Amino acid sequence: MDPATGDGSLSPFISFCFTRLGDTARARKAMERSSMEPGERGALEAEILLAEGRKDMALDMALECYGSDVSTCMALGKCMAANGRHSEAVVYLRCARRRMNDAGCLFRLDEALEWEGESYMVLGEHRLASRLVGAAAGIT
Numbered sequence: 001m002d003p004a005t006g007d008g009s010l011s012p013f014i015s016f017c018f019t020r021l022g023d024t025a026r027a028r029k030a031m032e033r034s035s036m037e038p039g040e041r042g043a044l045e046a047e048i049l050l051a052e053g054r055k056d057m058a059l060d061m062a063l064e065c066y067g068s069d070v071s072t073c074m075a076l077g078k079c080m081a082a083n084g085r086h087s088e089a090v091v092y093l094r095c096a097r098r099r100m101n102d103a104g105c106l107f108r109l110d111e112a113l114e115w116e117g118e119s120y121m122v123l124g125e126h127r128l129a130s131r132l133v134g135a136a137a138g139i140t
Contacts, residue, residue: 012036015044019051027051039067043075050075055082070099074108078115086119093119110139 011034018027027048031041042065049058059079066072077092093116100106117132 012040012044016047019044019048022051024048024052039065039069039072041065043071046075046079050079050082055079059083068095068099070096070103070105070108073099074112077112081115081119086122089119090116090123106139110136113139 011030015027015030015034018024018030027044031044031048034041036044042061046058046062046065049055049061058075059082062072062076062079066076073092073096077089077096080086080089080092093112096112097109097116100109100112113132113136117129117136120126120129120132
């Protein structure tokens with residue numbers, strides 16, 4: 001089976017993996033073949049756009065699909081940070097971490113901590129930033 005065209009249940013995960021690897025063409029292909037909720041699809045599209053360097057479009061997509069779940073909080077937090085809106089980014093990244101804890105699934109916690117730490121660094125909160133980035137490294 002071609003990993004870029006996995007079945008409907010694996011395609012979102014496969015798309016996410018390709019996005020993290022920087023292969024956005026295959027990420028899109030996998031996303032198009034998957035059956036996802038609109039919010040999840042929008043969050044994944046925002047992350048693909050971000051990986052392609054289209055920060056403004058990614059932020060627009062993340063704002064449009066926001067629904068306060070883990071995937072949309074992560075996407076919006078990352079897009080806010082990528083667009084220099086760090087004080088807003090930390091709000092959504094903290095929300096993502098809370099939702100992860102509530103769900104009992106810490107997948108991507110390291111990523112949320114790293115992005116949040118980087119935003120706090122830009123905001124001048126160096127101690128907090130260092131603790132968050134250190135926690136992310138420990139999880140990884």
